[in-house]
Amino acid sequence: MSALKNDTFLRALLRQPTEYTPLWLMRQAGRYLPEYNATRARAGDFLTLCKTPDLATEVTLQPLARYPLDAAILFSDILTVPDAMGLGLYFSQGEGPRFERPLRDEWEIRDLSAPDPTDHLGYVMDAVRSIRRALDGAVPLIGFSGSPYTLACYMIEGGSSDDYRHIKTMLYRRPDLLHRVLEVNTRAVTDYLNAQIEAGAQAVMIFDSWGGSLTPHGYREFSLDYMERIVSGLIKEREGRRIPSIIFTKGGGNWLEAMAGAGADAVGLDWTLDIGEARRRVGDRVALQGNLDPCALHGTPESIRAEAERIVDAYGNHPGHVFNLGHGISQFTDPANVAVLVDAVHSRSRAIRAGA
Numbered sequence: 001m002s003a004l005k006n007d008t009f010l011r012a013l014l015r016q017p018t019e020y021t022p023l024w025l026m027r028q029a030g031r032y033l034p035e036y037n038a039t040r041a042r043a044g045d046f047l048t049l050c051k052t053p054d055l056a057t058e059v060t061l062q063p064l065a066r067y068p069l070d071a072a073i074l075f076s077d078i079l080t081v082p083d084a085m086g087l088g089l090y091f092s093q094g095e096g097p098r099f100e101r102p103l104r105d106e107w108e109i110r111d112l113s114a115p116d117p118t119d120h121l122g123y124v125m126d127a128v129r130s131i132r133r134a135l136d137g138a139v140p141l142i143g144f145s146g147s148p149y150t151l152a153c154y155m156i157e158g159g160s161s162d163d164y165r166h167i168k169t170m171l172y173r174r175p176d177l178l179h180r181v182l183e184v185n186t187r188a189v190t191d192y193l194n195a196q197i198e199a200g201a202q203a204v205m206i207f208d209s210w211g212g213s214l215t216p217h218g219y220r221e222f223s224l225d226y227m228e229r230i231v232s233g234l235i236k237e238r239e240g241r242r243i244p245s246i247i248f249t250k251g252g253g254n255w256l257e258a259m260a261g262a263g264a265d266a267v268g269l270d271w272t273l274d275i276g277e278a279r280r281r282v283g284d285r286v287a288l289q290g291n292l293d294p295c296a297l298h299g300t301p302e303s304i305r306a307e308a309e310r311i312v313d314a315y316g317n318h319p320g321h322v323f324n325l326g327h328g329i330s331q332f333t334d335p336a337n338v339a340v341l342v343d344a345v346h347s348r349s350r351a352i353r354a355g356a
């Protein structure tokens with residue numbers, strides 16, 4: 001493996017000084033890029049793209065060819081794990097992800113088990129190895145997984161939901177069954193992330209997209225505790241470097257202190273809180289990743305610069321900030337606006353470091 005040429009992102013996650021604020025964007029490889037749509041059309045559909053390591057490598061690198069981003073993220077999806085558990089993932093036009101066999105009955109839950117990642121998810125590890133080769137040390141590669149609770153939402157609802165009726169009915173009527181699903185997911189995610197690290201992922205992120213729909217005590221019991229267990233079970237070092245971890249609960253701003261205590265190196269923030277305030281609340285306990293409103297990218301070059309600079313300035317001249325969006329980039333984003341954002345973050349943060 002060649003030496004890492006740009007380790008700004010990894011250093012920021014460990015709260016070490018950097019010359020500028022590194023950035024990457026959630027869903028940076030995606031439908032706002034015409035070259036992504038072209039590769040996806042060649043693949044036929046999204047899942048084939050995920051399951052074909054050469055194509056997953058190609059789309060992972062596309063945003064890096066356009067913009068000087070500071071990290072690459074494995075092209076895949078959080079729902080490959082429940083797919084490997086046999087739930088039958090498919091994407092129907094306009095409806096988002098669906099499962100052929102959602103978990104509803106007690107016997108299905110009793111039968112559920114964590115997949116062996118090197119066997120059922122071998123295509124993901126092949127993609128990780130192939131992306132590392134293609135990157136040739138340019139920037140670090142991020143591996144990822146869904147959180148046990150967020151995966152359980154999709155597994156039990158059978159797809160996206162606006163009220164989480166099925167999983168919350170289980171939570172209030174049969175918490176024992178939900179805990180059983182979360183136990184299996186925790187084992188599955190720990191093994192899956194460790195397999196990604198062994199294949200070459202240099203940092204890992206846990207996406208808890210729906211933990212924010214829980215009550216404060218429900219969040220602790222059904223989402224955060226399981227993420228904490230995963231983080232404590234992760235491989236901490238590879239190739240002579242620490243493997244930093246990031247947890248991200250969308251809508252979790254109220255519970256920032258609790259998230260900062262879960263053992264991860266960094267906490268991701270959505271756009272609903274001020275990052276300067278967040279930094280005062282967590283102090284030096286963790287790095288922070290975020291937190292531009294993805295819709296800010298629909299603004300003008302001037303408004304995009306202003307919003308980006310506001311966030312860089314609010315965090316201030318301390319180590320430990322990774323710039324990102326507060327959620328995935330919208331498919332309706334103009335790619336030219338992403339170039340404006342990347343430049344704004346890099347140049348403003350360099351100026352702050354230089355004392356300007």
Ligand SMILES: Cc1c2[nH]c(c1CCC(=O)O)Cc1[nH]c(c(CCC(=O)O)c1C)Cc1[nH]c(c(CCC(=O)O)c1C)Cc1[nH]c(c(C)c1CCC(=O)O)C2
Pocket residue numbers: 025026027028029030031040046073074075076077078079096097144160207209328
């Ligand atoms: C909840 C969730 C999913 N997937 C993911 C989450 C957690 C983050 C979040 O809250 O958004 C995570 C994810 N999904 C994807 C990545 C790739 C890495 C990256 O560039 O960040 C990552 C990290 C690709 C994708 N995953 C998906 C696409 C679009 C698929 C396409 O090309 O049609 C991409 C690029 C599909 C997907 N996958 C999922 C949904 C709800 C959808 C449909 C919504 C949509 O269409 O945007 C499940």
